[in-house]
Amino acid sequence: MKNKKRLMEKVIHGIFLILGLITVGCVLLITVYLVISGIPAIRKIGVFQFLFGGKWASTAAKPQYGILPFILTSIYGTAGAIVVGVPIGFMTAVYLAKIAPLKVKTVIETAVSLLAGIPSVVYGLVGMMVLVPGIRIAFHIPDGASLFAAIIVLAIMILPSIIKVSLTALEAVPKEYEDASFALGATPIETYFKVSVPAAKSGIAAAVVLGVGRAVGEAMAIMMVAGNAPNMPKLFQSVRFLTTAVASEMSYAADGSLQKQALFSIALVLFLFIMLINAVLNFFLKSHNKEL
């Protein structure tokens, strides 16, 4: 009987191991596939020409494959979303964690969770129907589909993750810290910003990096509001991101053509980008855990 039980344990362990390995296998498969299919085009085009070429014309008679506009757009767009989204998200988190009455907090937290659950295509749709014409009218420009529209959409999309992660970090600050600050005669606001926030800073930093990750990887929503012309990024100019560059041309690129291979190369660049962000995120999360 005992042996049977032991055998059972082993079998179950084995099954769980296999299930765990599925995830690892997927990551490995994707990585290997991307590297193998992404390298040939970079070789053919040349690393420098590919990464720093300023013009993308994949179906022209003389095709050009420079992805610098996409890289810069992705960086600017993400940075813009962070500049707009982080202050709002951060202040909301401080308010919810320290100041808000319980009822208000419940309502806002529910709203934030709902925001997190909205599919990105819906963000894109609303952006396309409301935001893009709105920008056109508000700024008196011929067309509202622009980097600016993408930044606004991305900023709203990253709000939930920023609020939630910062909120958790702020709530984890030991009450004694704040009590000590109050005892020294600091006002509540002084206490929150000079004691609570610094104590939670690595968690807040993690929230920002998480937001960056979400913004860099988003494709669907911004494809619908950014215009997708491969221009160098300008605030009110139609632009194309790394993600949308892959998504918009993939369906029509002929198998085995340099165009398709180049799209895989863009995906590889994007993949490395996101890997880097994840590494930074892990770094912050680890140092955060040590502090607590």
Add this chain to the structure above:
Amino acid sequence: MKKIITFAAILSLMLATVVGCGKTDSKTVSTDGSTSMEKVIGALGEAFEENNSGVTFTYNPTGSGSGITAVSEGRCDIGLSSRNLKKEEKAQGLTETVLALDGIAIIVNPENPVNDLDIETIGKIYMGEITNWKDIGGNDQEIVLIGREAGSGTRDGFESITGTEDACKYRQELTSTGDVITTVAGNPAAIGYASLASVNETVKALSVGGIAATEETVKDGSYVVQRLFVLVTKDSTKLSGAAQDFFDYITSPEANEIISSAGEVPINK
């Protein structure tokens, strides 16, 4: 013991789903090529499968060029092209059979007072030589050029007819006909192009050189922004039974209704 049996059952079920797919069928019709023909060839394929049980129809949307290559290399039965074959291609022993005509509508916002443009003007607008609607009888607004992404069949067709290949200064490159229509409907200064079949009342289709885009004007050739949908076959290889049946069916008058309801203009009587 019970648990082991449960696990085994689950595992075998999981395996079954993996293995379960993959059946072989000798009666297939494979087509390969133009993405613009997706709607019409899909509808025809479905109707054919319904009438001939046991026949599998496949369509690989790769683009006209790839479809022609595929049929000449024998990788599919029928190639689909949204342009005529070139001389070199015909010299390789390929034959074209026209399936239908497709009109490309030039669309603007309904608020736009402009109703008619000629083909040269459209070309100039898209190449950025004319940038304001007031120069061509419209309001004082900068023209916003809406187009399709690189590789799109509609873009290909539009650019080759207007002579603007690789020269268009698009403000937006959208990935579907629907997006083009939505965007043009939402911006009074926009101009775009879309397959005639998809145009609805939220946008206004311009007449080109005084000729409105309708099924009749596309058919008699007076509306010039149009292209052919062509079936490509290889002379040296005889079509298989099912493929020949399919070919005969879609080029017969029987298929005209399906072609029309997919928004294209049938030409076979």
